Amino acid sequence: MYIGPGEKAQVLHNDADNWWAFMKATWPNTPEVTVSTMIGLDTVTEELGATRVVPGSHRNPELQLYAEAESVAAELEAGDALVYSGNVQHGGGANRTKNRWRRAMHVSVVAGWLAPEEAAALDFQLGELDDQSERVQRMLGHRSYDPRPHRGGGLWLRHVKAIEDN
Ligand SMILES: O=C(O)CCC(=O)C(=O)O
Ligand SMILES: [Fe+2]
Structure with missing residues (x-):
């Protein structure tokens, strides 16, 4: 997933909300139906749009949308991976650079009984x-x-x- 110069931050979300009815009915005990990795292909800094994560959001009994201020940037060196539960709120960060791309690879797995996103x-x-x-x-x-x-x-x-x- 590449994020280009000037791109705004993605709305924070849970990847498990691809299956919203299931997530809503089972929260906060939603099983791990999807786990994702974001792998740095270059150094990925906050300024470049590192994925933002809300620590502990997977344990909040209330299903809520968080503000960006409650999230932290998961900066990566090339080859590092952020591994995150589909129950954790996160989103792609804004790319605040003028001319540099965020280069990262997204790989996720999904429980076999669900239709995958891709x-x-x-x-x-x-x-x-x-x-x-x-x-x-x-x-x-x-x-x-x-x-x-x-x-x-x-x-x-x-x-x-x-x-x-x-
Ligand atoms: O690009 C990112 O850092 C995160 C992307 C993401 O969370 C998504 O597309 O579901
Ligand atoms: Fe996501």
Whole structure:
């Protein structure tokens, strides 16, 4: 995720609010349904728009929106990673520089029974990932979610037979 010169701060939010109905119904005991990383590709400073985080916001019994003043900038060196719960309030910072970009890479994982924010499955043709491991196929949305050991059917039907055969 690159943030260009002059870009305003992103509104603080919880990534788990992608599934708002679930988050609202379960807060403040919302399980970890999504965990994200922001990895510095260069040095990422507050001035460049480092991700801002509200420490402890995942434990507040009240679901509320925080002001920027309650957040801290997670500055990174190249190769550092900020790892954050989807229940923690955060947002991309403003880039206050005139001509420098914030260069960072965002990688997140999502519980298999939820539709992810990004439709990674559409990045690959059917069959294109056949020589990849089952784990990679599942991470990229090309393998059914296997709900064992809980009861319930597989989500998406393509691999259900494979699941039952195991
Ligand atoms: O760019 C950032 O630092 C954070 C981005 C983010 O939180 C999001 O897009 O959900
Ligand atoms: Fe976010």
